[in-house]
Amino acid sequence: MDLRVRPLNDAPVRHPAKYVLYWTQMNRRADSNHALAYAAEQANCLRLPLLVYEGLTCTYPEANDRMHTFVLEGVPEQQKRMEELGAGYCFYLRKRRRDDNRVLYKLATEAALVVTDDYPTFIAAQHNTQVPARIGVAFHAVDSSCVVPMNHFAKREWAAYTIRPKIQKVLRQFLRPVAPVELANRWRLPRPEWHTAVTNGNVSSLVAECEIDHGVRPSLSFSGGRLFAEKTLHAFLTARLRRYAGEKNSPANHATSDLSPYIHFGQISTLEVALAAEGYAEEHKLAATEFLEELIVRRELAFNFTRFCKExxxxxxxxxxxxxxxxxxxxxxxxxxxxxxxxxxxxxxxxxxxxxxxxxxxxxxxxxxxxxxxxxxxxxxxxxxxxxxxxxxxxxxxxxxxxxxxxxxxxxxxxxxxxxxxxxxxxxxxxxxxxxxxxxxxxxxxxxxxxxxxxxxxxxxxxxxxx
Ligand SMILES: Cc1cc2nc3c(=O)[nH]c(=O)nc-3n(C[C@H](O)[C@H](O)[C@H](O)COP(=O)(O)OP(=O)(O)OC[C@H]3O[C@@H](n4cnc5c(N)ncnc54)[C@H](O)[C@@H]3O)c2cc1C
The missing domain is CATH 1.10.579.10 (DNA Cyclobutane Dipyrimidine Photolyase, subunit A, domain 3)
Incomplete structure (x- = not known):
């Protein structure tokens, strides 16, 4: 099996079934997403359509207007791109604690298998520990967060100098674009009745209806979503990359990418950022080495640490x-x-x-x-x-x-x-x-x-x- 894929239970693939379900928790994007690509491949093999499910709950610790706004701002574009691929898409905003908390389990009852994101921290890590035993169908987690899959490493690495050569050795093997998703069977079923319609115009009213901390206002600097992730990347490549190595430690100069919020919520992948930076650097005779060191070596050292160290x-x-x-x-x-x-x-x-x-x-x-x-x-x-x-x-x-x-x-x-x-x-x-x-x-x-x-x-x- 692909090094990126971890089956998290022994439950069988369901036959017959209506669809393959991709539950997007941390890689909220249609492009450059190995988990989505894997789910699509499984759907094609099983001659089924693909359904993408994305949720946002009011119950995670410190849930507030800032985090909710950033995630919700990404939903309209996400829905559009998933539907353009021919996948079904549904989004559930659990506004109040008393609202239904079984949406995933309900969707899973008609799924052949459930694919999700492999992620070592926060709520996704908790879900991926608790859900597999309860879901009653094959549950596969796919690593689309790292350029070199977390599974490539057998143990905890001790510092950048120990992980760097290991990454460099296999980097060319993994630093390759994800093949575009092609679905053989388009989604034709109706959307579930609990789907929350999110538009560019209703984000703030949806946020206001949620049982969350309204004391933390949305960011003054970052709008969420794929379009802003792409614009931020473009601005970095064209105006900052050439200054990165010399000025990354000069905060007033704004030479870094500001991509971390988009990377964190998976609205853009480090793989596509790395490929874009390499490509732009080559075309314009620049060096992207320092940037790639942070984006890949330092970041993936952190993933290795959280994957292998429970504390x-x-x-x-x-x-x-x-x-x-x-x-x-x-x-x-x-x-x-x-x-x-x-x-x-x-x-x-x-x-x-x-x-x-x-x-x-x-x-x-x-x-x-x-x-x-x-x-x-x-x-x-x-x-x-x-x-x-x-x-x-x-x-x-x-x-x-x-x-x-x-x-x-x-x-x-x-x-x-x-x-x-x-x-x-x-x-x-x-x-x-x-x-x-x-x-x-x-x-x-x-x-x-x-x-x-x-x-x-x-x-x-x-x-x-x-x-
Ligand atoms: C106390 C402390 C707390 C931090 N908390 C976070 C956090 O919550 N989330 C977070 O993403 N980063 C965190 N960092 C690491 C780093 O400061 C940020 O990743 C970086 O400032 C994000 O800005 P940027 O996207 O402009 O970075 P750039 O310099 O443009 O780097 C591009 C990407 O590389 C990765 N990266 C950059 N620097 C580091 C680093 N030192 N270690 C690991 N990955 C790195 C990030 O994904 C970043 O978006 C923290 C650092 C310190 C010292």
Whole structure:
């Protein structure tokens, strides 16, 4: 069987059946999607049509207007593209806790098999553990998140330098476009009566009807959906890629792709982004190496970590040298010290840190370079490292459009030494790498960045927003 496919139960394929069901949880796209391609292949083999089911519930932790808006904005285009392929498409918005929670199981009763996305964190990981035993039909998870499939690796890798050569060895084998989906049997059945019609005009009213936290407003900078993912990629290739290697650590210069929200919700795949970046770089005689290092090596190290380490959301996942140094410095004096609430509302003495946190509150993402500084300072100013870790995850869960991702858990723990090495001994951090304000001031345009975030907060308008 294909290295990307994991059968998650022993239940047989159902005969007779009305369709093959693709339940899209994390790869919400019609293009460049191995899970969709696999489901289509199975449908063709079984001479059945394909039904794509996508859902959004009010019950995941910290469900709020920001996350709901971003997902719902993607639905009209998703429906259009799936229907153009000849697949059936239905979307279910579970607005209230008391609303039906058995939609997937009902659809599965008429399916020959259910295909879904293989994903190591958050709600998809929970579903893929709990659903297979209860669904009563073959349930296959397909990895369409990584360029090199997670199954290629037999165990946890320890750092970028251990996974990099393994990725490079097989990269050409996997860095290939997904063949276009062709369905032999078009969908002709009616849509289920519970389908939620989502249009470009009704997203905000649907969000308002949901039993979720309405206190977290939609991002001022990112609109969800495939069209915006494509536009963001295009803008990156044409205006930023040539500056990426030299300026990726200069937040005020905006040289990075800003694709992480779209990648997280699967509205675009890293495979197609990598192919596009390579193609554009070749055509324009540029180098895409640094970008591909982040997009593939760093990101897939995070997927490897969360796939193989069950405690990925805990400090227990950290290596022994970190455990030793954390114990040694557990009682070091913290001055200043801030509560989780002060941090959440950006109320510290440090204007750069506050600007980073305000960027998170307003945009739903912090620039990657300052995100490291942001994390390191939370460690320094929290009563304990355990609390610092909780605060970082809480802020990501609540505000980050790219949060709850393997990258979230791995990168937050990177601040504590994951995938890193020991550095010089100092208070609070012990031998964990430290980052300070002076370094940021020396290496980056701190006043330019603060001015940008002030303007964003004051006007509510982001000049970098893609329209
Ligand atoms: C404390 C902390 C928390 C973070 N939380 C998240 C998170 O919740 N979600 C998230 O996607 N990333 C997270 N990162 C990693 C990184 O900061 C973001 O991926 C990046 O800033 C996203 O912006 P971009 O799309 O413009 O990145 P680009 O520089 O354009 O990179 C392209 C893509 O490569 C991947 N990538 C880039 N940098 C890294 C990295 N260091 N590790 C792994 N993958 C990377 C991302 O998918 C990114 O979209 C975090 C980093 C830190 C230090």
């Amino acid at each position: 990925y959301d805990s400090l227990e996942a950290l290596p022994e040298w970190v455990q030793v140094t954390m114990r040694k410095h557990a009682n070091d004096r913290r001055e200043p010290m801030y509560s989780a609430e002060q941090l959440e509302w950006a109320r510290t003495h440090d204007p750069l840190w506050n600007a980073c946190q305000r960027e998170m509150l307003l945009r739903g993402k912090i620039h990657g370079y300052y995100r490291m500084y942001w994390g390191k300072k939370i460690m320094e100013w929290s009563p304990s490292l355990e609390q610092a870790h909780q605060t970082m995850l809480h802020i990501h869960d609540r505000y980050a459009l790219d949060g709850r991702d393997p990258n979230t858990y791995a990168s937050v723990l990177w601040c504590f030494g994951l995938h890193d090495r020991p550095w010089g001994e100092r208070p609070i951090f012990g031998t964990i790498r430290y980052m300070g304000y002076d370094g940021m001031k020396r290496k980056t345009d701190v006043p330019g960045y603060i001015k940008e975030i002030d303007h964003l907060e004051r006007t509510g308008v982001d000049p970098f927003r893609i329209h």
